Amino acid sequence: MARKIVVTSGKGGVGKTTVTANLGVQLARRGARVIVCDLDFGLNNIDVVLGMENLATYDIVDAIEGRCRPRQALVRHPRYPALSVLSSGHDPDRYISPQAVRLILDSLAPQFDYILIDSPAGIEEGFHRAVAAAEEAILVTTPHISAMRDADKVSGMLKNYRLKGVGLAVNLVRGDMMKRGEILSPREISDMLRLPLLAVIPEEDRIFLDNVAEGSRAFRFFASYYLSGKSRIFDAEKKYGGLIGSILGGLKRRL
Ligand SMILES: Nc1ncnc2c1ncn2[C@@H]1O[C@H](COP(=O)(O)OP(=O)(O)OP(=O)(O)O)[C@@H](O)[C@H]1O
Numbered sequence: 001m002a003r004k005i006v007v008t009s010g011k012g013g014v015g016k017t018t019v020t021a022n023l024g025v026q027l028a029r030r031g032a033r034v035i036v037c038d039l040d041f042g043l044n045n046i047d048v049v050l051g052m053e054n055l056a057t058y059d060i061v062d063a064i065e066g067r068c069r070p071r072q073a074l075v076r077h078p079r080y081p082a083l084s085v086l087s088s089g090h091d092p093d094r095y096i097s098p099q100a101v102r103l104i105l106d107s108l109a110p111q112f113d114y115i116l117i118d119s120p121a122g123i124e125e126g127f128h129r130a131v132a133a134a135e136e137a138i139l140v141t142t143p144h145i146s147a148m149r150d151a152d153k154v155s156g157m158l159k160n161y162r163l164k165g166v167g168l169a170v171n172l173v174r175g176d177m178m179k180r181g182e183i184l185s186p187r188e189i190s191d192m193l194r195l196p197l198l199a200v201i202p203e204e205d206r207i208f209l210d211n212v213a214e215g216s217r218a219f220r221f222f223a224s225y226y227l228s229g230k231s232r233i234f235d236a237e238k239k240y241g242g243l244i245g246s247i248l249g250g251l252k253r254r255l
């Protein structure tokens with residue numbers, strides 16, 4: 001039976017979709033059967049991030065309204081067949097109830113190991129719909145004050161739901177800035193928000209899905225946490241240690 005995990009944040013643009021897509025890819029690469037479910041109605045961009053634009057014939061609204069069976073609304077990733085995408089509808093104004101979404105996900109859950117739910121920015125109806133469909137949550141923040149403040153607010157709101165676990169993923173971490181004490185470390189952020197730290201994801205220039213970028217290691221660690229229960233956190237500061245590190249740090253500052 002799939003674990004249903006919502007990826008949420010409060011503040012927009014902190015990396016929910018990036019985290020959902022990359023965690024989905026790394027879980028699927030390790031053989032887990034994964035659905036990445038886009039509940040950002042209207043924007044619907046996880047298929048784009050996964051390089052699967054225009055592959056879907058149906059979306060979750062079609063499944064809810066009976067135009068297709070839930071399984072027919074899934075699209076398999078061309079490169080990672082264990083990964084399927086469930087797109088949201090393209091009409092942000094159409095009312096879709098949390099119960100309807102939950103029903104669809106529950107009907108798919110027996111054939112999968114993980115259902116990752118990408119939620120929209122904000123704390124309105126779309127947030128409620130995404131969180132209500134899940135049993136666990138990943139709260140994404142960045143080391144920026146505004147993101148942390150919103151994460152704190154959302155963390156309080158998540159207490160109103162019956163979630164089995166809520167953990168923190170700190171995205172857009174710059175090891176060089178951490179080293180210089182210019183930003184809080186992910187550990188400090190996790191202490192401050194009183195949430196267990198599940199993942200640290202470095203700020204990177206290239207997208208992660210290619211598995212070459214350093215950030216994909218952060219997502220491999222993150223996937224291991226779910227697959228084995230052992231948490232291994234990416235060390236964003238490591239490459240800025242020693243002589244090479246000081247040079248890298250100096251270069252980055254000049255850029
Ligand atoms: N670790 C990272 N390093 C570099 N760029 C990143 C990283 N994480 C996310 N980004 C970039 O930041 C932008 C916002 O990320 P993303 O779309 O995942 O955020 P989001 O929280 O889903 O946004 P929204 O609230 O609008 O749905 C994207 O352009 C994405 O490529």
Ligand SMILES: [Mg+2]
Pocket residue numbers: 016017018040118119120
């Ligand atoms: Mg998004």
